[in-house]
Amino acid sequence: MTDGFIANFIDDCRAIVGAAHVLTDPVDTAPYLTDWRGRFTGRARAVVSPASTVEVAALVRLCAQHRVPVVPQGGRTGLVLGSVPDDSGTALLLSLRRLNRVRALDAVNRTITVDAGCILQHVQEAAAAENMLFPLSLAAEGSCTIGGNLATNAGGTGVLRYGNTRELCLGLEVVTAQGEVWDGLRGLRKDNTGYDLRDLYIGAEGTLGIITGAVLKLFPQPKASITALVGLCSPGDALQLLQLAESHCGPTLTGYELMSDVCLRLVATHFPALPQPFPGRYPEYALLELSSHESERHGVALLEGAIERALEAGIAQDAVVATSIAQSRALWAIREHIPLAQAAAGKNIKHDVSLPVSRIADFIDATDALLAAAYPGVQVVCFGHLGDGNLHYNIAPPEGIAHDDFLAEQAPVNRIVHDSVAAFGGSISAEHGVGALKRDELARYKPRVELDLMRALKAALDPLGIMNPGKIL
Amino acid sequence: MTDGFIANFIDDCRAIVGAAHVLTDPVDTAPYLTDWRGRFTGRARAVVSPASTVEVAALVRLCAQHRVPVVPQGGRTGLVLGSVPDDSGTALLLSLRRLNRVRALDAVNRTITVDAGCILQHVQEAAAAENMLFPLSLAAEGSCTIGGNLATNAGGTGVLRYGNTRELCLGLEVVTAQGEVWDGLRGLRKDNTGYDLRDLYIGAEGTLGIITGAVLKLFPQPKASITALVGLCSPGDALQLLQLAESHCGPTLTGYELMSDVCLRLVATHFPALPQPFPGRYPEYALLELSSHESERHGVALLEGAIERALEAGIAQDAVVATSIAQSRALWAIREHIPLAQAAAGKNIKHDVSLPVSRIADFIDATDALLAAAYPGVQVVCFGHLGDGNLHYNIAPPEGIAHDDFLAEQAPVNRIVHDSVAAFGGSISAEHGVGALKRDELARYKPRVELDLMRALKAALDPLGIMNPGKIL
Numbered sequence: 025m026t027d028g029f030i031a032n033f034i035d036d037c038r039a040i041v042g043a044a045h046v047l048t049d050p051v052d053t054a055p056y057l058t059d060w061r062g063r064f065t066g067r068a069r070a071v072v073s074p075a076s077t078v079e080v081a082a083l084v085r086l087c088a089q090h091r092v093p094v095v096p097q098g099g100r101t102g103l104v105l106g107s108v109p110d111d112s113g114t115a116l117l118l119s120l121r122r123l124n125r126v127r128a129l130d131a132v133n134r135t136i137t138v139d140a141g142c143i144l145q146h147v148q149e150a151a152a153a154e155n156m157l158f159p160l161s162l163a164a165e166g167s168c169t170i171g172g173n174l175a176t177n178a179g180g181t182g183v184l185r186y187g188n189t190r191e192l193c194l195g196l197e198v199v200t201a202q203g204e205v206w207d208g209l210r211g212l213r214k215d216n217t218g219y220d221l222r223d224l225y226i227g228a229e230g231t232l233g234i235i236t237g238a239v240l241k242l243f244p245q246p247k248a249s250i251t252a253l254v255g256l257c258s259p260g261d262a263l264q265l266l267q268l269a270e271s272h273c274g275p276t277l278t279g280y281e282l283m284s285d286v287c288l289r290l291v292a293t294h295f296p297a298l299p300q301p302f303p304g305r306y307p308e309y310a311l312l313e314l315s316s317h318e319s320e321r322h323g324v325a326l327l328e329g330a331i332e333r334a335l336e337a338g339i340a341q342d343a344v345v346a347t348s349i350a351q352s353r354a355l356w357a358i359r360e361h362i363p364l365a366q367a368a369a370g371k372n373i374k375h376d377v378s379l380p381v382s383r384i385a386d387f388i389d390a391t392d393a394l395l396a397a398a399y400p401g402v403q404v405v406c407f408g409h410l411g412d413g414n415l416h417y418n419i420a421p422p423e424g425i426a427h428d429d430f431l432a433e434q435a436p437v438n439r440i441v442h443d444s445v446a447a448f449g450g451s452i453s454a455e456h457g458v459g460a461l462k463r464d465e466l467a468r469y470k471p472r473v474e475l476d477l478m479r480a481l482k483a484a485l486d487p488l489g490i491m492n493p494g495k496i497l
Numbered sequence: 498m499t500d501g502f503i504a505n506f507i508d509d510c511r512a513i514v515g516a517a518h519v520l521t522d523p524v525d526t527a528p529y530l531t532d533w534r535g536r537f538t539g540r541a542r543a544v545v546s547p548a549s550t551v552e553v554a555a556l557v558r559l560c561a562q563h564r565v566p567v568v569p570q571g572g573r574t575g576l577v578l579g580s581v582p583d584d585s586g587t588a589l590l591l592s593l594r595r596l597n598r599v600r601a602l603d604a605v606n607r608t609i610t611v612d613a614g615c616i617l618q619h620v621q622e623a624a625a626a627e628n629m630l631f632p633l634s635l636a637a638e639g640s641c642t643i644g645g646n647l648a649t650n651a652g653g654t655g656v657l658r659y660g661n662t663r664e665l666c667l668g669l670e671v672v673t674a675q676g677e678v679w680d681g682l683r684g685l686r687k688d689n690t691g692y693d694l695r696d697l698y699i700g701a702e703g704t705l706g707i708i709t710g711a712v713l714k715l716f717p718q719p720k721a722s723i724t725a726l727v728g729l730c731s732p733g734d735a736l737q738l739l740q741l742a743e744s745h746c747g748p749t750l751t752g753y754e755l756m757s758d759v760c761l762r763l764v765a766t767h768f769p770a771l772p773q774p775f776p777g778r779y780p781e782y783a784l785l786e787l788s789s790h791e792s793e794r795h796g797v798a799l800l801e802g803a804i805e806r807a808l809e810a811g812i813a814q815d816a817v818v819a820t821s822i823a824q825s826r827a828l829w830a831i832r833e834h835i836p837l838a839q840a841a842a843g844k845n846i847k848h849d850v851s852l853p854v855s856r857i858a859d860f861i862d863a864t865d866a867l868l869a870a871a872y873p874g875v876q877v878v879c880f881g882h883l884g885d886g887n888l889h890y891n892i893a894p895p896e897g898i899a900h901d902d903f904l905a906e907q908a909p910v911n912r913i914v915h916d917s918v919a920a921f922g923g924s925i926s927a928e929h930g931v932g933a934l935k936r937d938e939l940a941r942y943k944p945r946v947e948l949d950l951m952r953a954l955k956a957a958l959d960p961l962g963i964m965n966p967g968k969i970l
Contacts, residue, residue, distance in 0.1 A: 130853065130855050131855075132736060132740060132854055132855035133853040133854045133855040133856075133886075134743075134854070135853070176689060177689050179687050179689075183686065183687065185748075187664070188687060190693070191660070191664060200946065200950065204946045204949075205946065206944070206946045206947055206950060207944060207946075208947065210922065210924070211853045211922070212851045212852070212853065212886060212922075212923065212924050212927075213656065213851065213854070213884075213885040213886050213887070214652050214656065214661060214851045214882075214885050214886065214887045214924070214927040214928050215851055215924040215926070215927065216649060216650050216652075216700055216924075216926045216927065216928055216929065216930045216931070217924055217925060217926045217931055217935075217939055217942075217943065218700075218931060218939060218943065218947075218951050218969055218970075219697060219700070219701055219705075219950075219951045219954050219955075219969075220663070220693075220696045220697055220699065220700055220701075221947065221950055221951070223693045223696035223697070224692060224693055224696070224697055224954075226693065227689055227691075227692070227693055228692055228693075232692075244743050244744045244747060246747065263605060267605060270607075270717050271717045271790070272790065273790060274717060274719065274748075274749070274788075274789075274790030274791075275658075275747075275748035275749070275790075276747075276748070276790075315747075316747075317744070317745065317746060317747025317748075317749075318747075318799070326791070378685045378686065378687045378688055379685070380603065380606040380608070380684045380685065381605055381606045381607070381686070382603050382604075382605035382606040383606075409687075411686075412686040412687050413606075413685060413686050413687065414686070414687045449683065449684070449685075450685065451683070451685050451687070451688040451689075451690055452690060453688070453689045453690045454685075454687040454688065454689065455687050455689055456689065457689045458689070458690055458691060462690075466690055466691060469690075470690065470691065471679070471680060473673065473677045473678065473679045473680075474679055474681065474691075474694065476677075477673065477679060477692075477694055477958065478691050478692045478694070480957045480958060481692050481697075481954065481957060481958075482692075483957065484953045484954055484956065484957030485950065485953060485954075496691055496692075497691075
């Protein structure tokens with residue numbers, strides 16, 4: 025493309041959003057072009073920040089006219105290189121962050137309608153201000169946008185009870201690859217009128233269209249949340265405790281996290297100020313959260329009842345139930361500091377996998393053994409949302425080997441872990457998505473029929489191939 | 498097509514499924530060709546009953562080769578002419594009822610894997626035998642198949658807590674329009690690896706492919722279910738009671754049905770043996786169901802607590818809480834006899850609509866008034882799943898006008914009701930689907946952009962247009 029074309033194209037962008045919202049100077053565009061973990065920096069023709077759905081649609085029409093690739097971006101907290109452009113420099117980076125209004129809150133319908141660029145935490149706060157709960161909760165909630173959460177079908181710590189982002193969304197507004205606006209902002213619990221476009225755009229990582237708005241479900245705010253940490257002998261016992269707690273507590277059980285002792289030692293090493301929960305140590309720990317709509321007393325009694333049974337049955341070894349908000353925060357802090365402790369320890373090879381819940385213990389045993397055989401002394405840092413079958417199964421080098429050197433083993437380590445995931449009927453991306461990072465892995469593990477169907481959908485909805493190219497497929 | 502082609506085609510079908518499972522004699526095929534309510538009888542080249550996914554795939558490949566339309570059918574209990582062929586006589590009717598195995602039950606993963614032709618009630622029973630709950634529950638459960646439930650994204654009485662069929666499904670096996678088998682039978686709570694094919698096939702009413710198997714979610718069986726009936730002054734009070742009960746009971750509130758006094762009078766007239774719940778009468782009634790994982794005592798106390806508050810606040814006028822299973826069944830029997838009482842009274846004009854929950858009372862007031870103005874003395878029989886915003890809003894003739902004569906008014910009555918639904922942001926099909934019956938209504942009310950997207954998906958996945966033609970689009 026000629027310089028003249030580029031100048032005209034940029035001028036057309038400026039005419040749509042205003043000159044102040046079209047960035048082309050590398051100093052200005054740099055913060056948008058490097059991924060969250062700092063592993064990759066792409067290039068873009070320009071970074072454009074529209075302020076409305078109408079402006080997004082006009083930009084996409086302009087890009088379709090000139091066959092310019094469009095890379096939508098929210099809070100840029102994704103972990104799979106889904107929201108940064110490649111290094112060709114041909115793409116227009118379209119930041120949604122100026123679309124940040126809460127459009128409406130309907131307390132009786134229990135819905136909130138928001139722009140895609142709203143920060144997740146602001147959506148949580150808008151709900152809480154009306155004494156309601158928007159239950160999506162994850163580490164990046166202070167920076168990530170709800171549009172990004174929808175585009176990646178984000179998970180987090182509340183999935184056991186409330187589902188993934190997909191299950192929390194009733195309706196969408198989308199700018200199609202043709203630059204048309206699909207108004208699917210319906211706040212309906214039941215609507216069986218044709219194909220489920222909503223769920224097709226959710227999780228499509230901007231490759232089929234751009235989500236610009238959403239109607240989200242809200243829930244009555246529970247009266248109390250109770251947290252407990254339980255010391256266990258094995259992942260198998262963690263599964264037994266999950267079964268017992270689900271049966272005993274029913275839907276009041278809202279969170280169930282697993283952490284190995286390796287994780288807790290890592291946290292203790294790098295954050296020695298954090299209190300240790302038990303005088304002794306156990307191979308595994310489960311973090312339970314219960315939400316009661318009745319009272320704190322009810323919640324504590326219910327959770328203690330489940331744990332007492334587990335202790336009597338020998339499933340649990342020791343337990344602490346938080347009796348104050350400060351104690352509860354301290355227990356969650358251990359869980360939340362695992363990724364930070366890992367980062368402090370050095371780079372590692374991360375996996376975000378899911379398994380049938382029933383296969384988790386066998387998967388951990390088998391995969392630990394395969395890795396130990398291939399890399400004697402290797403450290404597996406395994407934690408995650410056990411209630412959803414989702415493990416963050418991260419691999420650090422054996423003692424004495426530099427973290428950076430070990431990263432060279434990424435491909436063979438991925439092969440061991442992902443082959444094992446496939447053998448146990450799991451998924452190589454539980455909650456992070458595919459992006460550019462896992463595209464080749466996806467092509468390797470997906471059945472051919474499924475890839476063909478996905479390609480047919482991509483060709484049908486984005487025939488020019490301009491929507492976030494190189495991601496997923 | 499020539500007689501020779503037809504003979505060869507039928508022979509090829511026989512070679513795939515065995516001669517005994519290919520019906521061509523009108524006496525044999527008749528039971529498959531008339532819709533559940535007896536309003537329409539189609540014609541088919543043959544009725545074929547495959548016994549396996551492999552046989553379904555072979556039949557679809559044969560049909561694709563010869564451009565023969567395929568109409569999949571489960572229990573034939575659909576209400577929108579979705580599973581019967583048109584009267585052209587060109588289609589192959591493919592009955593899934595011989596695919597009726599429970600393939601696996603994983604108690605720890607809380608999943609059951611079933612053939613699409615399994616009767617819903619059998620799936621419920623297979624779960625209950627392991628002390629687990631498959632919560633999909635609807636009037637046709639003794640006859641309908643899970644494949645039909647998935648194809649129409651069926652709703653029912655448990656949606657408030659457990660969601661529609663869509664939310665109860667983790668994975669699918671589908672025979673594509675090309676006769677290939679997509680094995681998406683994954684039992685994973687989290688899986689973000691590409692486009693959501695599962696939810697595209699769910700609710701597509703067999704127009705994109707044929708669902709042959711599914712992995713379904715199970716839940717811990719509650720210890721007790723408590724039912725209550727509450728007398729109310731208005732739909733607005735029913736909404737206030739719903740709010741109060743949801744806040745007070747949280748996720749233990751598993752059902753919330755609305756019935757008008759017109760409904761109860763109709764039931765009393767046609768089923769005089771059913772006991773009347775109250776000595777007096779109220780304009781509206783709410784039926785509440787609460788499920789406790791703790792104990793019956795806990796459930797009763799919680800539900801009574803919510804109702805007491807509602808009585809004190811003047812929201813509720815009177816209430817009865819069932820103290821035995823027999824009493825609970827008697828309360829549900831009133832609700833379940835409404836459609837039967839309607840059928841006994843004569844034909845009527847039915848609507849299955851959904852609204853934002855917050856707009857329900859206004860919708861009922863406004864639409865009742867529009868109908869009364871157009872048809873003085875008209876009877877509105879309104880009941881439904883208020884917790885999901887789903888009303889069965891059925892219209893019977895004024896006194897003195899024959900039911901059959903009133904049916905001639907179907908089109909203008911539909912226009913009044915569906916225009917009102919659209920004005921209040923609702924859907925013209927909440928849980929029954931579109932089929933052939935509501936196809937023209939869909940085309941009228943859907944935004945053009947949405948119809949274009951749906952047509953693009955249909956063309957992408959079924960380019961020959963052989964999958965259940967004339968349904969939805």
